[in-house]
Amino acid sequence: MKAFATKAAAAAIVVFARAVTAVRAIWPEDGLPSRPCIYFANHSSHGDFVLVWAVLPPRLRNRTRPVAGAEYWLKSRLNRFIGRDVFNAVLITRERDKRTEDPVAQMASTIDTGSSLILFPEGTRNQSDAPLLPFKSGIFHLVTARPDIDLVPVWINNLNRVMPKGEIVPIPLICTVTFGRALRFLPDEAKDAFLARMQSALLALAPKPVGGSE
Amino acid sequence: MSAASSDLLTLVAGIFGVLILASTVGYVLQQRLSPAGSNASIENLNARIKAWWIMVVLIGIAFVAGRVGVLILFGFCSFAALREFVTLINTRRADHWALATAFFIVVPVQYYLLWAEEYGIFSIFIPVYAFLLMPIISVLRGDTERFLIRIAEVQWALMICVFCASHVPALLTLNIPGYEGRNVLLIAFLVIVVQLSDVLQYVWGKLFGHTKIAPKLSPSKTVEGFVGGVLSATLIGAALWWITPFTPGEAGLLAFIITLMGFFGGLVMSAIKRDRGIKDWGNLIEGHGGLIDRLDSVVFSAPIFFHIVRYWWSL
Numbered sequence: 001m002k003a004f005a006t007k008a009a010a011a012a013i014v015v016f017a018r019a020v021t022a023v024r025a026i027w028p029e030d031g032l033p034s035r036p037c038i039y040f041a042n043h044s045s046h047g048d049f050v051l052v053w054a055v056l057p058p059r060l061r062n063r064t065r066p067v068a069g070a071e072y073w074l075k076s077r078l079n080r081f082i083g084r085d086v087f088n089a090v091l092i093t094r095e096r097d098k099r100t101e102d103p104v105a106q107m108a109s110t111i112d113t114g115s116s117l118i119l120f121p122e123g124t125r126n127q128s129d130a131p132l133l134p135f136k137s138g139i140f141h142l143v144t145a146r147p148d149i150d151l152v153p154v155w156i157n158n159l160n161r162v163m164p165k166g167e168i169v170p171i172p173l174i175c176t177v178t179f180g181r182a183l184r185f186l187p188d189e190a191k192d193a194f195l196a197r198m199q200s201a202l203l204a205l206a207p208k209p210v211g212g213s214e
Numbered sequence: 215m216s217a218a219s220s221d222l223l224t225l226v227a228g229i230f231g232v233l234i235l236a237s238t239v240g241y242v243l244q245q246r247l248s249p250a251g252s253n254a255s256i257e258n259l260n261a262r263i264k265a266w267w268i269m270v271v272l273i274g275i276a277f278v279a280g281r282v283g284v285l286i287l288f289g290f291c292s293f294a295a296l297r298e299f300v301t302l303i304n305t306r307r308a309d310h311w312a313l314a315t316a317f318f319i320v321v322p323v324q325y326y327l328l329w330a331e332e333y334g335i336f337s338i339f340i341p342v343y344a345f346l347l348m349p350i351i352s353v354l355r356g357d358t359e360r361f362l363i364r365i366a367e368v369q370w371a372l373m374i375c376v377f378c379a380s381h382v383p384a385l386l387t388l389n390i391p392g393y394e395g396r397n398v399l400l401i402a403f404l405v406i407v408v409q410l411s412d413v414l415q416y417v418w419g420k421l422f423g424h425t426k427i428a429p430k431l432s433p434s435k436t437v438e439g440f441v442g443g444v445l446s447a448t449l450i451g452a453a454l455w456w457i458t459p460f461t462p463g464e465a466g467l468l469a470f471i472i473t474l475m476g477f478f479g480g481l482v483m484s485a486i487k488r489d490r491g492i493k494d495w496g497n498l499i500e501g502h503g504g505l506i507d508r509l510d511s512v513v514f515s516a517p518i519f520f521h522i523v524r525y526w527w528s529l
Contacts, residue, residue, distance in 0.1 A: 022297065024497055164307045169314045172293075174301045174496060208491065 002085070009086045014054040017047065021162055021175040025055035028181045032060060036116045037150035037182060039064070040139060042132055042202060043120035044160035046072075051156055052118050053087065055177050065110060066118040067103075069094050090117065104141045111146055118154075121198065127165060131206055135195045143185040143194070151198065153180035155205035178205040221457050222277065225402055229270055236263045255420075261501025269499070269508075273405070277398055281386055282329070284401065288383045289325040291505060295375035295513075296321065298496040298504045303367040308357035312348050312365075316372055320344050324380050331387050340377040345369055374513055375506070381516040388520075388528040393459040403458050403465075404472060404519050407451040408511050411473040412480070415443025432484040440477060447473045459527055468522065472515035479514025483507075 017023065041052060049066035056064060070091040073083030083089045090110050092103035107117060123136040143149060158175040183201055185194065240260040248256040276287035296317060305313060320340065327336040349365040385400040419439025427437045451469020455462040483506065487493065496504025506513075 022294075022496075022498075158301065161305065164310060167307075167310050169310075169318070171300070171310065171313045172297050172317055174297060 006081075006085045009082070013050055013082070013086065017050050017054045020170050020172050021051065021159065022172075023051055023055055023175045023177060026176060026178040028179055030181065032057075032152065032179060033150040033182050034060075035150065036063070036111055036114055037152050038111075038117045038119055038139070038142070039152045039154045039179075040119045040121050040198065040202065041154035041156055042126065042206075043122050043124070044126045044156070045163050045165075046125075047159055047163060048120065048156050049087065049089075049118045051159055051175060051177055052154055060116065063114060064116040064118060065090050067092060067107060067120070071095070094123075103138060104145060107138075107142050108145045111149060121195075125165065126160075132199060132203055135199055137191060137195070139198065140191045140194050147185045147187070150182035150184065152182050153198070153202040153205055154178070155180075155202060155207075157207055176207070178207075180205050221396070221399060222402070225399070225406075225457060226274060229406070233263070233267055233270065236266070258501050265499045265501050277402075284383050284386060284398065285325050285329055288379060289321065291509065292321050292325070292376045292379045293317065294498060294505045295379060295495075295509060296371055298498075298506050299371040299375050300368070302490045302492065302495075303371060304360055304363050305368070306357055306359060306364060308355035309352050309364055309368065311355075312351040312368060315348065315351055316344075316368060316376075320372060321376055324376050325383075328380060328383055328387065333384075333387060336380075336384065340372050344372055348372075378513045378517050379509065381520040382512060384516075384520055385523070388524055390459050390523070390527050391529060393527075396457075399457040400459075400523065403451070403454055404516060405512060406454065407447055407469045408472055408476040408515050409508075410450055411443050411447030411476055412511055413443075414446045415439040415477070418442030418446070428481055428484075431481050431488065435480075444470065444473045444477065459523075468519065471522070472519050475515035475518050476511030479511045482514070483510035 039052060041048060049068065053061055053064065053066065066087055066089045068083055068089040068091060070093045073079050073089055073091055084091065090106055092106055093099045093101070107119075110117060119139060119142075121135040121139045122133040123138070124133070126133050139151075143151065155178045156175065157178070158173050161171065162173050162175065163170045180201055183198070189197075240256070240263050243256050244251075244253075244260060247253050251257055272287065276283040279286075300313060300316070324336065324339055327339060348368055352361070352365055352368075382401055382404065385404065386397045388397060388400070390397070415435070416439065418441075419434065419436045422442065423436030423438040425437040426433060427435050427440050448466050448470040451473075452462045452466030454469075455465035458465050458468075460468060483495075487495065494503025495506035498505045499508055502508050
């Protein structure tokens with residue numbers, strides 16, 4: 001019964017997301033890795049992972065789990081149902097002193113079970129005018145623990161305009177989700193160099209600003 | 215069988231004939247010149263023809279469903295076109311409620327007014343009420359950054375995608391003596407002539423075009439394509455007089471006017487695309503680009519066609 005409810009809810013959320021945003025995926029020329037990988041994306045809305053999840057081919061989608069903040073997704077029964085049951089999120093505790101588990105170990109063991117991750121390395125939703133916030137170091141610690149994993153940059157465009165923070169009604173604008181070529185951690189790469197390389201690979205996927213604005 | 219439905223059947227048979235011919239030509243060209251899908255123009259031509267089949271079938275279903283079907287079809291076209299347009303304009307968070315109003319109130323109300331045949335309010339709802347109320351909704355948030363640009367662009371989007379586009383189904387509300395129950399054929403006349411003009415300009419341009427007509431706006435448009443397309447679409451319009459309340463001469467003159475409007479509409483919408491640095495409005499229609507890419511010429515010609523017919527033919 002519950003399995004059916006989560007399947008139906010997942011399908012309904014995907015249909016709704018597609019109907020509102022007419023979302024279109026842009027794939028890299030050589031396709032997505034077929035092995036488990038880390039999709040890392042820019043973060044501006046709670047709907048971000050839904051959009052990535054919705055455009056992934058079902059075969060890959062079924063074993064892809066978003067990484068999300070436990071504080072938000074365990075807040076209410078509905079949040080719990082959507083975050084934990086429907087999307088099977090890997091829930092990590094943001095505040096260091098409240099942690100019972102190490103987030104990097106949680107993510108690494110999820111990868112070991114054959115799952116891919118959707119990760120937002122900015123750590124929080126970007127409300128600034130800058131295209132991207134500086135990455136947190138979690139993704140670096142994760143790849144030093146699992147250095148062979150493919151890292152796929154994913155740029156989500158326009159969703160912040162569809163549903164800005166604090167609004168209730170979504171504006172049906174067209175969103176695109178652009179997947180880049182898979183990257184790897186280089187042996188002995190320093191933390192700052194690695195994070196800078198990941199940030200610029202992600203930013204390279206962002207479309208030039210439209211609207212004729214300066 | 216009524217005169218309207220027998221004319222419609224003849225028309226549908228004719229359109230299917232043209233599409234079958236087009237598909238055959240496309241198939242032969244592909245077999246001869248692009249068997250491995252290597253010639254981009256031919257692949258695009260075939261994608262376009264395929265999309266035409268779908269569009270013709272959709273319009274056909276709407277016609278069979280009658281007035282409500284046509285209103286729903288064009289209501290969805292307005293919604294999808296508005297979405298393509300607003301995606302590309304300057305908006306800020308302060309415009310959120312104004313945009314929600316545009317999508318979820320203005321579009322349905324405009325088509326409801328057509329359904330209710332309230333011509334008076336239909337014709338001023340967007341130019342007067344939306345024009346004044348939308349900036350009020352935006353200004354309440356107190357964000358003045360690029361304010362004039364923001365409100366002007368939203369109003370333009372509504373005028374093009376909702377107001378002008380809704381004049382196609384508005385043809386159903388005209389009361390033309392001796393033409394009762396056949397108004398749906400006026401929509402067919404408008405859409406066929408304007409769309410054929412686009413197709414014929416493309417064909418004439420591909421076959422004989424070498425002088426660019428507007429190199430800065432639309433490098434693929436040529437003088438030869440323009441003249442050949444407009445003239446042949448005008449002749450086809452005149453030849454379609456039997457589905458209209460017009461004489462052959464009048465039908466030709468109206469076809470000439472709407473093909474010109476359609477051509478210039480295409481140029482205006484190209485200029486906007488250039489300004490925004492994009493090639494197509496979207497990806498809704500395979501081979502054609504976005505919905506606005508296909509609808510731009512109809513949108514520019516529909517209000518003019520509507521008012522000419524309303525002034526000289528309707529009660």
